[in-house]
Amino acid sequence: MTPFPWPEFAASLPWTALAVAVVLAVTFVVAVRQHRHSVMDVAWGPGFVAVAVVSWFLSAGQGDDTRRLLLVLLTAAWGLRLGVHIGWRARDGHEDPRYKDLLKPAPGSRNAYALRRVYLPQGVVMYFVSLTLQVGMFAAGAVGWVAVLGILLWVTGFVFETVGDWQLARFKKDPARRGTVLNTGLWRYTRHPNYFGDAAVWTGLFLIAADSWPGILTVLSPALMVWTLTAKTGKPLAEKAMSGRPGYQEYLESTSGFLPLPPRRRRTGAS
Template sequence: MADFPVNDFLASLPWTALAVAGVLAVTFAVAVAQQRHSVMDVAWGPGFVAVAAVSWLLSAGTGDDGRRLLLVLLTGLWGLRLGTHIGWRARGGHEDPRYEAMLSDAPGSRNVYALRRVYLPQGVVMFFVSLTVQVGMFATGALGWLALLGVVLWVVGFVFETVGDWQLAQFKKDPANKGTVLNTGLWRYTRHPNYFGDAAVWTGLFLIAADSWPGVLTILSPALMVWALAGKTGKPLTEKAMSARPGYKEYVESTSGFIPWPPRRPAGGQPGGR
């Protein structure tokens, strides 16, 4: 801990918090103009990129240059891809039903209520989860085998997330697939390759940070991301929305809920997938 530049790190926190606030302020302005607060989903990934970029600049001359470069590049690639994908998917659309339901009982101003219910909580989560990247930027130890393992896991997660999103987009392009269940490609091995990919990406970033003390202390940051994806806002809400689709019950019975795994053979005798 003696080698970790504690004072420099603490001095950077107001600036990274300001980066989060800046991203949220711009997003809120766009949301009000478009009358749909689901644009927050588009800003989610780029928000982490902004934090990583500020940390990278402020950690110059203190943290290990190899780790700093690795963290800013991997966070940037993940966040910009995610923001671009969600932005393209949501172009020209209306308010997401999830946000519509969340804000439907707004007491008074819908926009003010959205600030409290959407932007503030997501800003806090964004800052907390990104701590693993922020601490890693200031860590002074050289890259080791744990960081290499983190890069491998990041690559696995990025591939799952990118390919899974692409396969789902191609599936939705065919009108004949409307209301049905995707059960091929990566979706054959996990019902949520995109959420699993996100979880693997952030676990990988944590391992890169944890390779040098005190990065291991940020374990709650990726844990929060994984918990949200697998147990709170990601997987559960998606499966609730899809539960009434024909064949979804059989798909759940045959396909892993999160960690990729070969499909089980359901009672009907046919292998499943999503």
């Protein structure tokens, strides 16, 4: 078995950290000029793409070429789609209410407070989660069945996230459905097909990396992403925002909170 190139991997870490810092710095400048820090959501996916591209370039001649190509292409497909989708959704130029609430307690400069409460934490999470990609790029073992499972899981997650976002966008465009609850399509089986898709995508990327030592050691990276989606800034905030809508309590009782499952009972109401 080819040993893992620890010195070369260690030498790449400052460069991938720089990639994250550059993405955050550019995003912060744009946010200040537009007076809305929710632009960070647009940069979230592309930030991982930047790390993947830098790591792919620096791992040339070290890791398995098939795994390297899979990781950079799958990350790019996920990250760029997500960035375009969120950018299109936020094209009205208004600050997201979640960020208004988050930055409301700013004791002085709102921008300085945003640096501490938004950009620094998200930069740390981005870098830690991306360690799966970074380690996987340098892993030399050939792609095997675990990686194939990872690809299948990635495809599943990408479909759920893409279709779920499309269904939600169509729902919001219909004036007759304003103020109601989307409970059809993928949203019939999980209250958060987009967040489930994100979690599946990153678990799939982890399996691709974990197919060769020492990728398995990065298990905490996708675990952090899943925890963030299910218990921190994803699912809880979305459900808090929806809690006052008519029929939402019935939707909570009948629809799986995360994993896609058959509805627990027939529902009536808005679709």
